[in-house]
Amino acid sequence: MEFADHLSKSDIQQFNQLRRGKQNKPESKPKxxxxxxxxxxxxxMGMDRDTYKKVRGRVRGK
Structure with missing residues (x-):
């Protein structure tokens, strides 16, 4: 059974009005x-990060 099967027609109309009201209002966030x-x-970008190089099995900073 669906959710709408348990509601009366007036309840369904009320629910649809509420749903439409929320969809029509765009949220205005200040950009x-x-x-x-x-x-x-x-x-x-990570330009100032340390660089590492593997030398004979060890990791060394450049």
Whole structure:
């Protein structure tokens, strides 16, 4: 049995009105543009990370 089988027609109409009301309202979130500096972009890209190299079975920092 479905959910709608247990409800009266007026209850189904009320439910559908509530459902439509939520779908028509778009959530308006303020879009904020974040200004990143050149240094911040480099950090996000991982430019300042340590580099490692495997030498004779050991991992050494470059």
């Amino acid at each position: 904020r543009k974040e200004e990143l500096s050149f240094k911040d972009v480099e950090e996000l």
